[in-house]
Amino acid sequence: MLVNNNHLNERLTRKSQQIYHFIRKHGSVSKQDIVIGLKLSLPTVTQNLQYLTDMELVDTSKKILNTGGRNATAYTYIRSTxxxxxxxxxxxxxxxxxxxxxxxxxxxxxxxxxxxxxxxxxxxxxxxxxxxxxxxxxxxxxxxxxxxxxxxxxxxxxxxxxxxxxxxxxxxxxxxxxxxxxxxxxxxxxxxxxxxYAEVWIDRSIQNAFYISLSNSVGGAVVVDNNIYRGNSLKGGEIGHMLAVRENGEKCYCGKYGCFDTVCRATKLDEYTNGNLDAFFVKLRSGDKIAQEKWDAYLYELSLAIHNIRMLFDGKVILGGYVGAYIGDYIDQLCELVDARTPFEDDKAKDYLMPCKYKVExxxxxxxxxxxxxxxxxx
Ligand SMILES: [Zn+2]
Known part of the structure; x- marks a missing residue:
């Protein structure tokens, strides 16, 4: 009988992946848990666990304490390997x-x-x-x-x-x-x-999303069916240069006028506080009138962009970047502004609009x- 080794390796690899991710998901499992959870035979699980252990991906040094009988080996994944x-x-x-x-x-x-x-x-x-x-x-x-x-x-x-x-x-x-x-x-x-990518990585349930990065320049990225969508010429998601102000708009760093970047980059806010965004939000919270005016204008433009994105993509909208890190406290106000624009009664911003979760770099x-x-x- 001819044995195709490549094919066998491929099968071993796929099963190992399955088992590895099962262990990652559950934290600490016994061999029996894997057999039952993945409906695999005991020899298959044993063989693949050996492979994962040899690769130093899985730790076998701990035990699961049983009330009767022997203590089973606990399989855990090694994060730092x-x-x-x-x-x-x-x-x-x-x-x-x-x-x-x-x-x-x-x-x-x-x-x-x-x-x-x-x-x-x-x-x-x-x-x-x-x-x-x-x-x-x-x-x-x-x-x-x-x-x-x-x-x-x-x-x-x-x-x-x-x-x-x-x-x-x-x-x-x-x-x-x-x-x-x-x-x-x-x-x-x-x-x-x-x-x-980091946002979708920590929340694998996000299938379709538009990410808006509100930093000193505005950028965006599109996720369709769990994959980054780049478009035909890599420019997919370039929301910073979407036309936001039709007439008399400010000049954008790209050379054109009225781009979304010119109304929603973080510097639109912290130009008031010498480039210190945190200081801007301190002023805003203290009831400063100019800070409030700037913030209202900012949210107005942002809500318009969010509405348009929602109408185009019907996915989640994630707000990240420098301003995204502060938006959580104002999300209700922003949702209200977005909801005022939608023609669909059952489409509520609170169900799809979210601040970024991944805060560290x-x-x-x-x-x-x-x-x-x-x-x-x-x-
Ligand atoms: Zn531009």
Missing amino acids: RMAIGVYLTSNHISVVAVDLSGNVVDMEKVQIKFDLADEDYLKRIGELVELVKVRTDIKDESLLGVGIAVQSLVSSDGETIRYGIALDFAKTTRKEIAKYIPYKNRLFHDPEMAC ATAAGAAMNYIDDFFDEI
């Missing part, structure tokens, strides 16, 4: 995070430094920060799944080239040039897609999570 690193390059900061297999940020470093890809020292600094986090987290070379680098630019679908980097000066346009001092597997990612973490998902696919 592999890790990925995420980097986020913004106009004034470099953020680097280490993420474990549960999606937790286990270490982070954020330094204030001006974005300047033409400066060799800046490129070196990126490499040094990656190394710092790697050493501090004690990630061995063979356990590092990869380094995801999020940038404020559209990125080619293979993660190799900068496309349309207009928010910042992209003096270097290839991954190789930007990651010159990162000696590990890496790739580039478009920043709002990564923040969106979501963009850098999302860039790392891509490597974790790749790893899960390969187990």
Whole structure:
């Protein structure tokens, strides 16, 4: 009889994945739990558990205490056995995070430094920060799944080239040039897609969503059927340049007038408080009249965009970025504004509009999570 080894390996891999995710989901399970839960035979489960144990993905050192009979081995997954690193390059900061297999940020470093890809020292600094986090987290070379680098630019679908980097000066346009001092597997990612990725990663029930990143520039990302949708030419979700003000709009950094970015970027608020967004919200809460006027104008424009997105996509709308981190306290007011626009009585914003849940360096973490998902696919 001919035996196709590849086919056998493939089957083993798929079963291992199934078992691994079952253990992740349930935390601590016995072999019998897996047999019953996944309707697999005992030899299949035993064989695959051995494989997962050999891969150092599953821990067998604990016992499940039984009231009668022998104590069974408890199978738990090891979170820190592999890790990925995420980097986020913004106009004034470099953020680097280490993420474990549960999606937790286990270490982070954020330094204030001006974005300047033409400066060799800046490129070196990126490499040094990656190394710092790697050493501090004690990630061995063979356990590092990869380094995801999020940038404020559209990125080619293979993660190799900068496309349309207009928010910042992209003096270097290839991954190789930007990651010159990162000696590990890496790739580039478009920043709002990564923040969106982190949101969907921690809440796998989100099937369709539009993520709006309300930072110093406005970006967006679309999730359709659990996958990032980039469109025909990678520009899917570019909500920042949607026309929001028809006449006499402000000039956008893209060169056009009246873009959504010009009315809903975070600086529309913190220009009032010397670039300090937290101070803006302190003023707003204290009843400051100008802060209130600015906030009302901001929410008005935002509610219009949310309404339009909902009419187009009929999915969840996630608000992230700098302002997204504060929006929770004002979500009822925003829902009211959105609901006033809908023609569908049963369509309530509170059911689909949500502030981002991932508060710690979501963009850098999302860039790392891509490597974790790749790893899960390969187990
Ligand atoms: Zn624009």
